[in-house]
Amino acid sequence: MIGSQGPALSRRALIGTGLGAGAAALTAAGSGTARAAEAAGADPLAQRRAYSFLAAAMDAYPDHGTIRLAQSYTDQAGLFSTAFTYDNALAVLAHLASRTANGRSRATALGDALLHAQDHDPVYDDGRLRQAYNVGPYTFYDGSPQPDGFVRADGTANVGSQFGFTGTAVGDMAWAGIALSALARRTGERRFLTGAVRIGEWIERVGRTDEPLGGYKFGVNGADEKLPFTSTEHNTDLVGLFGQLARLTGDRGWLERRARAEAFVENMWEPAGGFFYTGTNDGVTINKSPIPEDTQTWTHLALNSPTYNRSLDWVATELAVLDTPDRPNSTVPAGQSYEGVTFSSASLLANEDAPIAEGQPRPDRNGVWFEGTAHLALALRHRHASRDEARARRLLASVERAQDLLGGGQTIGGEALAERAGVVSASSPLDTGFGFGYYPYRHTGATAWYLLAAARANPLGA
Template sequence: MSMRWSHLASLALMLSAVASRPALSTDAVQQLADSSCTALRAAAAAMPGDGPMLLPSYPGLQPGSARALENVAFVYDNALAGIALTACGSPAQARRIADALLLAASHDPSFRDGRLRNAYRGGVASGGKVELPGYWETRGNYWSQDPYQTGTATGNVAWAALLLLTVYDSSHDRRYLDAAVAQLRWIQAHASGAAPPAYEGGLFGYDNAQRAQHWKATEHNLDVYAAATWASRDSHDADLAQQAKLAEAFVQSMWDNTGHRFLVGTLDDGSTLSRDKSGLDAQAWPLLAFNPHPAEWNQVWSWIDSQHRSGDGYGYRRQPDGVWTEGSAQVAAALQASGKPVPDSLWRLIADQRGSGGMLYATPQPRIATDFAIGPDSTYADFFYYHLPHLGATAWAALAAKGWNPFTGRPIARTENPT
């Protein structure tokens, strides 16, 4: 503002600008919903036909820039995208993703137990099967695969079940409910752990060397709780209701009433509690999955703001090194579920991550850390997010802006105890 203007004239101009500025709680949030939904619809429409398909998690990658991620469709990202497409009013495209997961579970190249892998090759399914990701490595002449992508993480399976249940709600086609139940039963059979009773991390590794992951995650068990609760309600299956109770008890036991936060789970031994690390999703998701939730859980907002804030947004790890777009949108959704206003600055930050192709960047920074490792072979915490257009970030932005709860398949219900 020019210093030639008088103080009163400047104040009058500022007040006028504030008065005329559209409220983000209406127009700009709707614009974020529209732009995110448009990007998701465009990605789905780019897949020819109306048959089974999966969307690349990192679209627009330049060939050779990140070979391990090129045309890789992570199940978690696709489940989110399908749920968001449903919230965006495009259930037919969500059904295409669900159909690809049905195909993948029934036509695995190595296993006949109905499992889903953590990732597949993006694109339209052809030849009656969904391909696993990988590429030919000319230096050494071998087919290269990623041992995490070929594995099966419990949380990803539960998210696939959430998508299948979402599609069942919109289609009333029993196949999707049965498929969701089958995935939850796979978790029961392959990821059950004791002392404390909860669901373990799943399986990691190549087909000839799959290893069980015995750590237990708050986030994974929360996912199982939400999917099993929903599936038991629709199927009237008592075993699923029991599965939900077991997962629920573990999540509740992870509430730290001294620190007013959720522990992320256990260490690799499956019993020792992990107290040093914090993941933003493990803090925010309980407020969405459990609604109404215990009133004391609303104290977690102090932890989120003191430990995960990064500028106007939020980062993945404790004392983050940058903004995690997906997690910032998760916070926006959880604030709504807690009956709290979402700051305009948070909505703006999320909207500002939109790239030229419409998808949101995973982070505005070149790279952010999570403090977690991708798998047991990692020699350091090598799980990062990069400044790349990301399907998951775009889907969470759409869900938050639409006010849609992916854990329940309904509009976000505000708690009656926002304090």
């Protein structure tokens, strides 16, 4: 666990090299819960509980202003009041997927907070957002106080500098732009489209590359230095964002930019294996490992092409896991088991005898990544081939069971959360293979992806 030993890194770690692909088989849970889910689909009560967690994460610091973002993880994760831009973009999309007045109100408030961060950065005025922000007070590990909410006394956004979350990744920006675009469509409010366009323009200025593999680069670090990596995941996000901006603005220049991002993604396709590689470190050589989950499922949601939809079968076969209490390093309680997928091919080959990082636990090779499991469920529902719906419902049943039984006794902002509300990021500690891990802490991002899958809402479609 993270606890007092320090935090895990963000999910958007830099692209690296690692171990070769592992193999697993998608195993039916064999439980009454899973069989019932195949017949009934997503549970409305589970969805209501998930929304109650998103509300609690958003309302955790009522004494620190009405302009607010949602805390990403429960306090037990050791990241204090950190609110990742990516997670909050997903929360916007999940609230809109509820099709309720309350959901629209919450999505609008979060969207306005993203615009505030864009307009009130303490250093830059160029449309960027940072990787994460602080949204409430805490005392850091070194004893230094962080007394502010999301908006500091001088009106600037409270950037998450304590953990070094000061850079700007193209993928994070793209998801924020997708969320603002969705708000522009739903509300008709011009400010959201203006913010999304500013994001797209920043990405075009900073990320565009003429390297042999093309596409858009990773972004910048906290010192505003451009990073040399190019990510399949990020360019997939841009296919979604640029397509949506083209439709909303009528500016065909966004279609050219979409085509550039799409060409990079297609360059990462491995036809012999039926999957997409993770990207490139230098713009010339393709990284062959690790092979992550999201570059398979998100590509389907963004491209919707029968040429590439075998990537979903690759995930369902090669990244499938079943976490049980008898697994080495599993933290699943006795009598429980969870099926789904893991983060990457390297996760299946993680060193079970060593901690994921200093001060953190040893990984469970069969730990279920619930956010990715929801990605796959949504993508299968979107593809809608034979048996896809039944497989998706079984995966959603596993996520719902995790919401019911895992993550009890956790808090946000020091306040107890309702039990059985909020999806943990992983069933047991898992090593992503990209320099960071996921743990059994309730997570805004995982909960939002569950709600998107339950609602069949594709955020990457144009």
